[in-house]
Amino acid sequence: MLHCDGAGRYWDRESDAELVCLAVRDETHDMRTFTFGGRDGQYFDVLPGQYFTFDVGIDGVVEQRCYSVSSSPLRPRTISVTVKRVAGGRVSNWLHAGLKPGDVVRALGPLGRFTLPPVLPGKLLLLSGGSGITPVMAMARAFADGVCAPDTVFLHAARTPADFAFADELRLLAKTMPGFRLILLPETADDGFAGVTGRISQALMDCAVPDLAERLVMCCGPAPFMAAARAICRDRGVPADRYIEESFDAVDEAPVDAPPATTTFSVTFSRQGKTITVGVGQTILSAARAQGVVLPSSCANGLCGTCKSKLVSGKVDMQHNGGIRQREIDAGQILPCCAKPLGDVVIDR
């Protein structure tokens, strides 16, 4: 249960891990918002755009998933994440089916660098597709709760109007917030929808956001959506450093000019009964991918904690980016996406 005796204390990513579910709300037919408080009533210091990695135990196996915070960072007593139920997705279906107020979940965060610059730009485009709306919704809510907001276009694309999360709230923001313009873009819609339909394209962006090149673009959505957005922004003159995207699907590639490894170590995944060879300087995740071993992963950059695994034996060199706590490292956990073996190792996977 949520206590308030920790009021005044902030959530500490290193030592705090337990979130209490306070509320559950449907956003669409397949998206649901879960609101959490710290178990001791801690305040949260989250930048809009950041996420938490949730550890969910299902049938005796702990799975990790990253979910962006969708709530306003200026309401620091709680955080909300909005989860889309994915067909066949173990964690999203488990959360939708089972998580209810009073339940406690373990989470690591806040994490991530998909955040607004400290000095806000004069003009901004928040661009999202599908469930990618969550981090940019946190940004819009931060503007609504704050005193200053840039000239913002919020363009959100989804399959149909029934798939628009937060549509009523966004329409209200567009009515009440000066300089906030909303474009909801369904791929298809029936005749009752008053607006343009289709996918983002150069023609649509030229018409809807003619000053695109003057805007900082924050983009989040499925990979094909972001690829299209990236190409449009590049072609319309948005400088590379003014197009920022969120991705939980980064690929961990070895540099193309990396010299061929002459020394290799063996890495054994004890639960799968598989052994691979890993070159000196190569991460365990990239070698596993190359050799057909499936490991859970997301950022591939030591940020999200999705790949966290128990090291049964051996030593690794690990340069992470905050996706694991010191006490987890002390307990023998590693992040294979940023761990390079220093000898033969065995991992509990």
Ligand code: FES
């Ligand atoms: S995949 Fe994100 S920390 Fe390893």
